[in-house]
Amino acid sequence: MHDDIQEILFSEEDIARIVRDLGERLSEDYRGLNPLVVCVLKGAAPFMSDLVRRMDIALEMDYMAVSSYGASSQSSGVVRIMKDLDIPVEGRHVLIVEDIIDTGLTLQYLMDILKRRNPASLKVVTLLDKPERRTEGLVPDYCGVRVPNEFVVGYGLDYAEKYRNLPYIGVLKREVYNA
Ligand SMILES: O=P(O)(O)OC[C@H]1O[C@H](OP(=O)(O)OP(=O)(O)O)[C@H](O)[C@@H]1O
Numbered sequence: 788m789h790d791d792i793q794e795i796l797f798s799e800e801d802i803a804r805i806v807r808d809l810g811e812r813l814s815e816d817y818r819g820l821n822p823l824v825v826c827v828l829k830g831a832a833p834f835m836s837d838l839v840r841r842m843d844i845a846l847e848m849d850y851m852a853v854s855s856y857g858a859s860s861q862s863s864g865v866v867r868i869m870k871d872l873d874i875p876v877e878g879r880h881v882l883i884v885e886d887i888i889d890t891g892l893t894l895q896y897l898m899d900i901l902k903r904r905n906p907a908s909l910k911v912v913t914l915l916d917k918p919e920r921r922t923e924g925l926v927p928d929y930c931g932v933r934v935p936n937e938f939v940v941g942y943g944l945d946y947a948e949k950y951r952n953l954p955y956i957g958v959l960k961r962e963v964y965n966a
């Protein structure tokens with residue numbers, strides 16, 4: 788697994804620091820609002836799990852699964868809902884948790900769907916932002932860190948379902964997905 792990584796971008800310690808800072812900011816901004824924190828499966832699961840433990844406020848958690856990349860390093864452009872939320876969104880302060888915003892297609896689709904359900908507010912926190920690839924005019928409300936235009940894996944991010952359990956975030960060697 789580690790042999791497939793070209794370069795480590797963020798170590799376990801880097802990630803812990805970034806997540807702690809985001810958690811502190813979100814705790815201030817959402818105190819007293821009992822936000823509905825929505826994890827976009829599967830990539831955001833490790834980030835969600837660490838982030839909520841850095842949010843020292845009352846909140847509720849729910850999970851949604853949409854998929855566009857499948858077993859590929861290229862977005863198919865078609866986003867599908869694989870699992871919807873259990874908790875109603877109407878009147879709630881909804882915070883979407885993403886691992887990465889790349890083209891922005893996934894998030895644009897998700898925001899359009901959730902907006903129609905009349906939340907009190909709808910914002911996004913992403914651990915990674917890859918703005919160079921954006922096709923949708925989307926800017927995250929909260930962003931951990933920017934990444935270069937490379938395919939990255941680890942800490943939830945996969946290539947063909949692999950590498951999600953790496954404790955760090957790194958650039959995948961091109962020969963792995965061009966093979
Ligand atoms: O901005 P975009 O170009 O849409 O890409 C970002 C999305 O792609 C990945 O999910 P994926 O569809 O691969 O599912 P996964 O989370 O299960 O890996 C990632 O977790 C984001 O949700």
Ligand code: HPA
Pocket residue numbers: 856887889937938939940944945946
């Ligand atoms: O760089 C990436 N890595 C893994 N999954 C992704 N989904 C969108 N961009 C990426």
Ligand SMILES: [Mg+2]
Pocket residue numbers: 830856857944945946
């Ligand atoms: Mg993926």
